[in-house]
Amino acid sequence: MEFVFDLEQNKDKIKELKFFMRENRGKKGLLMATLHEAQNLFGYLPIEVQRIISQELRISLSEIYGVATFYSHFSLVPKGEYDIGVCLGTACYVKQAQQILDKVEEVLGISVGQTTPDRKFSISATRCLGACGLAPVMMVGEDVYGRLKEDDVEEILNKYR
Numbered sequence: 525m526e527f528v529f530d531l532e533q534n535k536d537k538i539k540e541l542k543f544f545m546r547e548n549r550g551k552k553g554l555l556m557a558t559l560h561e562a563q564n565l566f567g568y569l570p571i572e573v574q575r576i577i578s579q580e581l582r583i584s585l586s587e588i589y590g591v592a593t594f595y596s597h598f599s600l601v602p603k604g605e606y607d608i609g610v611c612l613g614t615a616c617y618v619k620q621a622q623q624i625l626d627k628v629e630e631v632l633g634i635s636v637g638q639t640t641p642d643r644k645f646s647i648s649a650t651r652c653l654g655a656c657g658l659a660p661v662m663m664v665g666e667d668v669y670g671r672l673k674e675d676d677v678e679e680i681l682n683k684y685r
């Protein structure tokens with residue numbers, strides 16, 4: 525699924541990003557700092573933005589892409605209105621969290637790291653959410669669901685459709 529990035533609509537944010545790079549030119553770790561800044565500004569790192577960073581910092585696009593895909597903090601697609609995280613930490617994993625995740629993927633028709641075409645839902649890789657007593661745990665946006673069963677998944681997601 526290709527998401528269209530509108531350069532015109534984002535021109536003020538692009539200006540801000542260029543200003544950030546120029547202000548910090550020559551500083552150590554500028555690429556990482558710039559990618560963080562871009563992710564904060566746009567919510568993800570579209571290829572058009574990676575190209576702008578490549579030109580400004582004179583770093584090859586493939587190097588930028590490599591860094592952007594290496595760190596799970598960065599996303600190459602926009603997150604959905606509701607980002608879903610099924611915890612795969614140990615306590616959840618032993619309580620069949622993988623089956624919960626499989627069900628979420630099946631119901632939404634997308635995999636971890638992807639966003640539905642209507643941008644309503646995205647699924648992110650998630651480690652311990654600090655609610656192990658409620659295992660297995662899933663978050664939908666800010667809402668936490670615990671002691672889940674595979675059969676609960678569809679009903680929960682329908683509440684957000």
Ligand code: FES
Binds near residue numbers: 611615659661
């Ligand atoms: S392991 Fe899932 S909440 Fe801790």
